[in-house]
Amino acid sequence: MLSRRAKLLYWMSRYLERSNFTSRLLITTSELQLDLSLEDEISWKPLLTVTNLNKDYIKLNKKYSEKKTIEYFILNKSNLSSIFNSLNLSQQNSLVIRDILPxxxxxxxxxxxxxFNKNIKTRKNKKNYIKILNEVIQGSQSFMYSTDMEMQRNIEYQFLRLGRFIERTDMMIRILQSQSLRSKQHKKGYEYLTLEWINILKSISAFQAYRQYSKQDITVSDIINFFLKADIFPRSISWNLNQIERALYRISKKNDLIKKIKYLNKKVEKFNIKNDDIDSLLLFLEKTLKEISELSYNIEKKYFFFKLKIKK
Known part of the structure; x- marks a missing residue:
């Protein structure tokens, strides 16, 4: 398979997954702010911080605002991770590889x-934005379902999966980071803290799966361990790392990256948050995200970087 086409598949999948999880993050943060009566800065600054967009947002808007932040993540063309950019980049990639896709x-x-392009032209208010975000979630999931049902399990499909699960792992870590930062900033009691984490479960359609996974009373540390270690739930960190490992193995059985994935997964399995220690969790998540970024770079280097041979 040509390196360029593999790269387009990989990044098309990543951009689409990014639009899905960005939508979920925005909806969840908006609901949390409403439920807990949080100030705009406490609600939205953690999300901007973990996506490394806080400085850019402040340059444009000067102060935190729910409406402005949602607009920034949905529409802003200077924000390379905005849903507008993610969807358009995904479509541009798909045009070149449309013969591969069902x-x-x-x-x-x-x-x-x-x-999406039609709806963003409508009157801009919170209700319309939430509608747009829900449609992005449904539309991206519909695409993923179609590829899973109709694509052959060949190398093209593995690069599609590889992009999806690398991005999903990255975004899941950022979801946990944003909520952890938010929990540190406000002074709500433990009951409210638990409610926040339950809302995070609901935002990724995981509450029912969590209750089946854990038979004990709901606690923050138990929810966090579910997000990290539930290897039968398809959005946990551990499950996604397993899928990355499988995709890499099917692309090439002799693959040095597989060892790194297994090592990282063991670190996730061994980590235990004690007494809801948010600081230790944040440190662990930061290190894990760095390793995922390094893995992403190594995938690019191994499969997508190439040099033109020039005859002298």
Whole structure:
């Protein structure tokens, strides 16, 4: 398979997954602010911080605002991770590799982007933005379902999966980081803290799965361990690392990156948060995110970097 086409598949999948999880983050943060009557800065600064966008946002807006932050993540063209940019980049990549993708997948992706571009022209208020975000979640999931049902399990499919699960792992860590930072900043009691983490579960459709996974009383540390270690839940860190390992193995059985994935997964399994120690959790998440970034770079270097041979 050509390196360029593999890269386009990989990044198309990553951009689409990013739009999905960014939408979930925005909806959850908005609901938390409403439920707990949090100030704009406490609600939105953690999200901007963990996505490394806080400085850029402040330059543009000077102060924190729910409406401005949601607009920044949905529409801002200077924000390379905005949903607008993520969807458009995903579509641009798909145009080159449309012969690889199932016809229905292309249709679903185009429908999602057409609907998104139409809806962002409507009157801008919170209700319309939440509607747009829900449609992005549904549309991106529809595309993923189509590829899972219709693509052959060949090397092209493995690069698609690799991009999806690298991005999903990255975004899940950022979700945990943003909530951990928020929990440190406000002075709500433990009951409110637990409610916050329950809302995070609901934001990724994980509450029912969590209750099946854990039979004990709901605690913050138990929810965090579920996010990290539930290897049968398809959004936990451990499960996603297992999927990355499988995709890499099917691309190439002799793969030095697999050892790094296994090592990282063991570190996740061994980590235990004690007494809801948010500081130790944040430190662990920061280190894990750094290792995921290094893994992403090594994937790029191994499969997508190439040098032109010039004859002298």
């Amino acid at each position: 016809e229905q997948s292309i249709i679903k992706l185009n429908d999602l982007i057409l609907k």
